[in-house]
Amino acid sequence: MSAARYAVFGQPIAHSQSPRIHAAFGEAEGIAVDYRAIEATPAAFAAALEAFAADGGVGANVTLPHKEAAFALCATRTSRAQRAGAVNTLLRKGQAWHGDNTDGAGLVRDLTARHGLDLRGRRVLLLGAGGAARGVAPALLDAGILELVVANRTPERADALVDAMGEPGRALSAYWDALREQGDFELIINATAAGRGDGAGFSLPLSLVNSLTTAVDLNYGEAAIPFLAWARAAACRNSFDGLGMLVEQAAESFQQWHGVRPRTDDVYAALRARDALLVTAD
Template identity: 75%
Template sequence: MSHYAVFGHPVSHSLSPRIHAEFGRQTGIALDYTAIEATPAGFAQALDAFAAAGGKGANVTLPLKEAAFALCSVTSERARRAGAVNTLTRNDGQWHGDNTDGIGLVRDLTARLGLDLRGRRTLLLGAGGSARGVAPALLDAGVSELVIANRTPERADALVDLLGEPGRAHSRYWNDLVNEGDFALIVNATSASRDGLQEFSLPFALAASRTLAVDLNYGEAAIPFLAWAQAAGCRDRVDGLGMLVEQAAAAFELWHGVRPDTAGVYATLRGKDASLVTAD
């Protein structure tokens, strides 16, 4: 039986073991998938121990995605464009890193929900590991402009520089967003709700009825941003559960060479667990 895991801090909430167990049942692939708690300071040691015990691959959640990138000997183009890794594969005694967050988000929005992202002026809130994972994919999906805002502006500047598309990707100070007009797509990649903030404060002028509001969190952690979006008049509001399932499917395919069905897994998680609180 092959051994896989998800690393994070905290990680007890993670749905990845349940999702990958179901994917294994679907495809007839025997695997063992566990959640491993690792702080940023202890991540490298924990990953070494996992590899020594026969670990074949791993997912990486907050706050370790940028640290995972630094520990890889080989990285995919997607990971290099993001500067962050959420999927690790053990090959020839080395870790190979990829990032499936962005393709997971785009697939959820376009394939499952039938939405068209092309030509949308887009605001991305946050510049950490999750934002880094989805930013390149949003550009590839055809958004007309990507404005990145972070409470630490240097992080937003660094992400824009990494993307290398000065004509389409720009950074803005958080407090200056009031002057930006409205957006057709707003993506929340911040951890404000997970950090205990119960209200999400942004100018309502950023949104209109046609604005698609997306939170990379789901369940209770998505409530503050999606409540703001509803109050701002956004008709379409989406949380991150679908993205979570889709990025997991992309990782599963990298490891096993077969893509599992995501619709049934998504429906089960959505229907049975109203208490789910955070996204990987």
């Protein structure tokens, strides 16, 4: 029988810091960890996941573009995964997968514990309505924000996410092309791939920003550069990438798999020191 294995699935996946993070967690906690990155196309994801399980895979993280597909492949799910309609953490139970979503918990912990933000009473603009956005939306509402406005270039996707939240009047959708009509926000979160790798940059109305605005990209590394450049040009008070969220959601996954929640500050600091360009949640 193969040794217990763990992995992160995505496309692309070569950039992923998850193997390094889980190796560091394991070393700090004295736990041997076999964790690797597996690239799979959307069409091949289900088969790749089953092959992984057959080869001793007992736990996995899931990143773009597979989070909603992973949700559909789970036999059981946590309440937060059910509410999000997306899964980023898998645990093998018997012959089936159990799904959770640790993205939202990771983002809220990063923003509040690491960066000292008080999310209560804030108006929040969430850009995007895919798996990453679905993962963080419920946790933001639970953290006490005043209002969540979701904007997506395909309006129907934003409407579906808002409907899934079940909080009419507090979770709202907006047309991307009419964002300048939405007023300003204390928190703007990019959960899209807009501007990634196309050289086109990232553009939003400056009217979205006020003197307290924090801008957060759920991407990290080069993928976060366009949005963070816009945030600096717009004079946002703070701007962060998704590396901290990545580390915190990984710690949540690690705890589910190994029974202990690792400390995260040293791992986060080491990743920052290793590469100053690390600036999305896996």
